[in-house]
Amino acid sequence: MMQANTSPELSAKGSNAAAIVSVQGVSMVFPNGTVALKDANLEIAQGEFISLIGPSGCGKTTLLRLLADLIQPSSGTIRIGGKSPEEARKARAYGYVFQAPTLMEWRNVLSNVMLPLEVMNFPVQERRARAERMLALVGLEKFARHYPWQLSGGMQQRVSIARALAFDPQLLFMDEPFGALDEITRENLNLELLRLWRETGKTIIFVTHSIPEAVFLSTRIVVMTPRPGKIETVIPVDLPQPRTFETRETTRFFELATAVREALRKGHGYEVTE
Numbered sequence: 001m002m003q004a005n006t007s008p009e010l011s012a013k014g015s016n017a018a019a020i021v022s023v024q025g026v027s028m029v030f031p032n033g034t035v036a037l038k039d040a041n042l043e044i045a046q047g048e049f050i051s052l053i054g055p056s057g058c059g060k061t062t063l064l065r066l067l068a069d070l071i072q073p074s075s076g077t078i079r080i081g082g083k084s085p086e087e088a089r090k091a092r093a094y095g096y097v098f099q100a101p102t103l104m105e106w107r108n109v110l111s112n113v114m115l116p117l118e119v120m121n122f123p124v125q126e127r128r129a130r131a132e133r134m135l136a137l138v139g140l141e142k143f144a145r146h147y148p149w150q151l152s153g154g155m156q157q158r159v160s161i162a163r164a165l166a167f168d169p170q171l172l173f174m175d176e177p178f179g180a181l182d183e184i185t186r187e188n189l190n191l192e193l194l195r196l197w198r199e200t201g202k203t204i205i206f207v208t209h210s211i212p213e214a215v216f217l218s219t220r221i222v223v224m225t226p227r228p229g230k231i232e233t234v235i236p237v238d239l240p241q242p243r244t245f246e247t248r249e250t251t252r253f254f255e256l257a258t259a260v261r262e263a264l265r266k267g268h269g270y271e272v273t274e
């Protein structure tokens with residue numbers, strides 16, 4: 001298995017000025033001494049779909065939070081589109097989708113999607129037009145006047161995705177967005193997310209505990225292991241696009257799932273869902 005920081009693919013990408021995300025020698029040690037991330041190296045090209053997978057505590061959320069400038073690294077360098085995470089945050093370079101939909105119960109769906117545009121002072125007409133476009137993109141245009149409590153969990157998460165995309169960020173960070181959903185809903189949303197990814201050309205960084213989900217969605221899978229949190233390896237996923245329900249039944253899909261499972265075992269990461 002290739003090591004993340006010695007992978008020929010990564011070093012090739014490392015010299016690629018077009019990388020939209022560059023993580024070099026990044027460590028995160030919390031004040032209580034927990035080494036949440038140790039010497040992480042990762043280069044992500046524009047338009048990739050990257051999954052971060054690994055057991056609880058391996059630093060997946062920490063890595064996303066570092067990229068999003070919610071926390072600052074103890075050492076190392078992060079660049080987002082050539083900018084520091086702080087500059088990228090101020091330039092609205094990314095949208096963030098959390099595990100729970102975090103919608104405002106007293107606002108209807110349209111008004112939830114418009115919220116970030118209000119905060120950013122977009123003109124009223126444009127707020128509405130953009131929010132309607134985003135709702136159509138996630139297939140919820142007929143639910144614009146509904147309230148969050150009137151929607152299923154999967155629909156609420158689609159609203160969150162529409163909201164994260166409303167201001168047209170280049171990057172989408174998604175922290176286990178489908179973790180709380182049933183398997184069928186999750187598989188449908190996986191397909192929808194891939195369609196959205198193809199149509200918009202966004203770069204997506206997606207945290208998951210599920211091996212099949214990571215294999216199905218990704219162009220590359222970053223396998224992380226705990227104590228200390230680190231990138232164990234990066235596995236390129238060469239399944240053809242566009243992916244379909246049948247993709248999951250191919251031999252190559254099973255081979256890749258096995259490769260991910262072995263990489264997780266190598267780092268003693270057992271707590272993954274099948």
Ligand SMILES: Nc1ncnc2c1ncn2[C@@H]1O[C@H](COP(=O)(O)OP(=O)(O)OP(=O)(O)O)[C@@H](O)[C@H]1O
Pocket residue numbers: 030031032034035036054055056057058059060061062063229
């Ligand atoms: N603010 C904090 N202070 C101290 N330790 C923290 C803090 N945030 C995270 N940690 C620790 O850092 C390690 C990595 O946490 P992180 O949340 O990044 O893991 P994860 O891979 O996302 O886990 P999960 O799959 O459970 O969400 C864990 O040991 C966690 O307890």
